[in-house]
Amino acid sequence: MTALYLIGDTLLYGCLALLIGFFSVQLIPRSYRPDVSLSIRWVRMLIVLMLLSFSLSVLRIVLYLEEIGFWITLRSVLLTFEAGNAWILMALWSVLLLIVINRASLSPGRIKLGVFLVMAMVVTFAWSGHASSIKGAEGMLVHSIHALAVFIWTGGLLILGFWSPSDRNWGIFLEWFKPLVTLCFLLIVGSGIYLMSVVVQVEEYSDSWILPYGQALLWKHVLILPVLIIGIMNGKWSYASPERSFEVRRMRMRMEGILILLLFTATAWLGQQEPPHSIKDTLQSSGAGPLSGFLFPSLRFTYSDIRFEPTMISLFLMAISLLFVGLLVYVIRSTQDSIKTLYLGLGVSISLFFAALYSISVYL
Numbered sequence: 001m002t003a004l005y006l007i008g009d010t011l012l013y014g015c016l017a018l019l020i021g022f023f024s025v026q027l028i029p030r031s032y033r034p035d036v037s038l039s040i041r042w043v044r045m046l047i048v049l050m051l052l053s054f055s056l057s058v059l060r061i062v063l064y065l066e067e068i069g070f071w072i073t074l075r076s077v078l079l080t081f082e083a084g085n086a087w088i089l090m091a092l093w094s095v096l097l098l099i100v101i102n103r104a105s106l107s108p109g110r111i112k113l114g115v116f117l118v119m120a121m122v123v124t125f126a127w128s129g130h131a132s133s134i135k136g137a138e139g140m141l142v143h144s145i146h147a148l149a150v151f152i153w154t155g156g157l158l159i160l161g162f163w164s165p166s167d168r169n170w171g172i173f174l175e176w177f178k179p180l181v182t183l184c185f186l187l188i189v190g191s192g193i194y195l196m197s198v199v200v201q202v203e204e205y206s207d208s209w210i211l212p213y214g215q216a217l218l219w220k221h222v223l224i225l226p227v228l229i230i231g232i233m234n235g236k237w238s239y240a241s242p243e244r245s246f247e248v249r250r251m252r253m254r255m256e257g258i259l260i261l262l263l264f265t266a267t268a269w270l271g272q273q274e275p276p277h278s279i280k281d282t283l284q285s286s287g288a289g290p291l292s293g294f295l296f297p298s299l300r301f302t303y304s305d306i307r308f309e310p311t312m313i314s315l316f317l318m319a320i321s322l323l324f325v326g327l328l329v330y331v332i333r334s335t336q337d338s339i340k341t342l343y344l345g346l347g348v349s350i351s352l353f354f355a356a357l358y359s360i361s362v363y364l
Helices: 002-027 040-065 070-080 082-100 108-127 130-135 137-163 170-199 212-237 246-271 279-286 290-295 312-334 339-357
Strands: 305-308 360-363
Touching: 002 040, 002 108, 002 137, 002 246, 040 070, 040 082, 070 082, 082 108, 108 130, 108 137, 130 137, 130 170, 137 170, 137 246, 170 212, 212 246, 212 290, 212 312, 212 339, 246 339, 312 339
Parallel strands: none
Antiparallel strands: 305 360
16 A cells, blocks of 8 residues: 555645646746647646545545544544545645636636636645644645745646647746746745754754655655756756757756656655654654665664764765766766766765765664
């Protein structure tokens, strides 16, 4: 079931990003709007798939609590749990959005209403999250800002990369989209630090790497780096450059989009792990996990201290990561290759991930 939940959460993030991206592009006046071939029929399918994916969070709770029968438990979860209440709201927004887009072409009024409903979906998604359950309205607000910033950035990129049949108006679109992405990134960083601190104190960030949750969080963070590098480099030398063919620019945007989908998967994996509000207590109750068993063989259920102490192995891996960064920059600037940007980006993340893990020492 864990794999199903992982796939479901990944699809949920992807669907929300695509819906935000689609309606955001539709807000642009037609004469300035890039061509988008994503049909209304596919948008309807995205809405249904999003709701089905969101349903898995409710199903998980129902299966965990099921003692008095499935249907009675389901009713109880829907009516008394925040996740259940959020599902009811999400279903309402989904039905309303399906009604709004029941025509092949959308009027400006319907597009604006669609934007409102998709934003309501994102806020509902944030309401069902961990930050909201711990911090209340404050946590929900910050999580909403974080999610909206992520989905605006990634949604526009995915829509343009996978569903734009021509580069008509790409230059006009990118003129305002790049500053918007910069703003989104700043919001993501600020809100992300807050959301992380809800579960893991910033000063205990490296300590959490001995736990599956901390490792998932680290993997998510190191995946962001190649996305940023590729985005910045492509924004300067590829996307708006007349020297690159449309196919090269679109393919590079797709490679960046695939990395973003992997980032969504990492976020989904993070959601499957036990949040370590106390690292020592979580270690005692759940153990260190298989990866920690390999990296720290003597670690079992307790420790006295964890220190950040880079070793020769970690420095070597860091050097490899920097090498991958250099190759990535070279490929983007000096070649027409697109697939290699994906491989090199993953190389940056993997080497940096293990460099970080090999930089901590556990004292028993």
